[in-house]
Amino acid sequence: MRRFVIASFAATCACVAAAGGLESLEVFVKTVKTGRADFTQVVTAPARQGQAPRLKTSSGTFEFSRPNRFRFIYKKPFEQSIVADGQTLWLFDVDLNQVTARKQSQVLGSTPAALIASAPDVGALRADFLLTSGPDKDGLEWVLATPKAKDSSLQSVAVGLRAGELVALEILDSFGQKSSLHFTAFVANKPVQASDFEFKPPPGADVIRQ
Numbered sequence: 001m002r003r004f005v006i007a008s009f010a011a012t013c014a015c016v017a018a019a020g021g022l023e024s025l026e027v028f029v030k031t032v033k034t035g036r037a038d039f040t041q042v043v044t045a046p047a048r049q050g051q052a053p054r055l056k057t058s059s060g061t062f063e064f065s066r067p068n069r070f071r072f073i074y075k076k077p078f079e080q081s082i083v084a085d086g087q088t089l090w091l092f093d094v095d096l097n098q099v100t101a102r103k104q105s106q107v108l109g110s111t112p113a114a115l116i117a118s119a120p121d122v123g124a125l126r127a128d129f130l131l132t133s134g135p136d137k138d139g140l141e142w143v144l145a146t147p148k149a150k151d152s153s154l155q156s157v158a159v160g161l162r163a164g165e166l167v168a169l170e171i172l173d174s175f176g177q178k179s180s181l182h183f184t185a186f187v188a189n190k191p192v193q194a195s196d197f198e199f200k201p202p203p204g205a206d207v208i209r210q
Contacts, residue, residue, distance in 0.1 A: 021133035022141040037183040064117035
């Protein structure tokens, strides 16, 4: 379960209104070059026979600078970090004192992070996702993104937007596990520096490079 929360560091049906969700996503990608928000994430594991689905809730902060730099800082219930510095994706588990480093170019193409923070434009997203507008729901405009890669670990990602602001992500992985993220206190186009997304493994941490 915790690994899914980290991996989910990285958008529901046929179009009802003319391109609405897609237009909102395009505006968001074009005009919001940096952003910061608080988030709450609820991960729902598939129900086992005779048991209710298992839920896990976590929270923290999210920040990005388009393209290719972002960080998810999980504060509760466990401290974890996902940091992309433009070259390397760093995953840091505080409890384990373990850092995993991977090349961004190999892992970010068809991930939720590409949809909301990494891609420079919607055209770049279409290389990795089939994008369709979904019906408005919960006061949001929605875009469904289905990965084109057959070996993707995701089934779909739904992006919920309101007035050009990122509000929600609903992620369904290939094992039927769902992750819903809700963003609040969103601040767009706040000045940031590349150094804000630098990550240095803490002294004594076990570093695994993949």
